[in-house]
Amino acid sequence: MIANFFFSSLQRSVLSDVSSVPESLERLEVALTPQERFEEYLQSKGQRQTKPRKFLVEKIFAQHAHFDADELIDKLPRKGEPNYVSSATVYRSLREFVDAGLLNCFQLDGRTVYELDYGYPPHDHLYCTRCRKLIEFRSEELIATRDEAAAKHGFRVSGHRMLVSGVCRECGKNRRKKRKQDLV
């Protein structure tokens, strides 16, 4: 059975893109929903399915976007409201989600940025230093080049992280003048 859980409105490039490259990647078809997948993970580790965890998985997979712990907490119910989750639990859960393969994370400007991993193809990012937007891209050649370079050093690759910084199309159009924050 193939789950179709990506009901949420994906944010795609608003521009009429000449080369038709979407800003967001297409999802893959996967056998389990994130919830199911996480439950499997928990069981395999003798851990427990709890209300906060279920709630967080739901919230996170209801949108396709990059986020950090703080941004996530901002979107969750406040203390006193129903379904409130303490930030300690948010931090603990995010680590588990990464461990479970649901999320991916990387460092950007000092904070930890998360993105959906389960159900999405591997990719890298373009980072606009003006609007701080992250744009995903896929490149098979990049992988090939990476492996070639690693091979020269007898290095066994397990993964990589690449961040290309610069100015995105919209920012390049809208504001020509350079700003301090460009210098990354």
Next chain:
Amino acid sequence: MIANFFFSSLQRSVLSDVSSVPESLERLEVALTPQERFEEYLQSKGQRQTKPRKFLVEKIFAQHAHFDADELIDKLPRKGEPNYVSSATVYRSLREFVDAGLLNCFQLDGRTVYELDYGYPPHDHLYCTRCRKLIEFRSEELIATRDEAAAKHGFRVSGHRMLVSGVCRECGKNRRKKRKQDLV
């Protein structure tokens, strides 16, 4: 006049490397010493050449290695000793050095890692998740691939950061068994 300031012993691969790929990159020939270059930068900004700053540039460029603020501070004179530099000043200076183009920095495991930039060619890193060693490599193809991907998105590239993680040659030889810390 070409300065020959790289008198320090560069750490190169100890192994008899089949493909002769050095673990450290060759330096470029540059017109000014780091000190001179920094002085130029300071003057252009109306800032001052001071004893702590001179001392730090000297210490840092006396070795070729990656380091973070803490590691650097450890190698400097302690409080009370001559040439002591407070850590606040170390942090402030490191930022200036990056700004001046003397150093480069990137995030690794949460801390900020610095490396010599002035006098060294651009490169990327292999990161061994067993011994935590950073190995530098150069790849023109990587740049080409990067620019191609960026072009598809109308993205103007200013730079990039790539970190390939895995297991280095020595660690691959010496210890076969997997460890928790490998999973990066």
Next chain:
DNA sequence: TTTGCTGCAAACTGTTTGCAATGTT
């Protein structure tokens, strides 16, 4: 003599942890 720089200590940010109470199996 002006103004940038330093050391100090305190503040800050993002994240982790100990613990007693609570929830899940």
Next chain:
DNA sequence: AACATTGCAAACAGTTTGCAGCAAA
């Protein structure tokens, strides 16, 4: 019942900042 999980608050690591005295230019 057994024990994993939670919320809270305190702790933490790495880094930044305000300020008064000090030092380049």
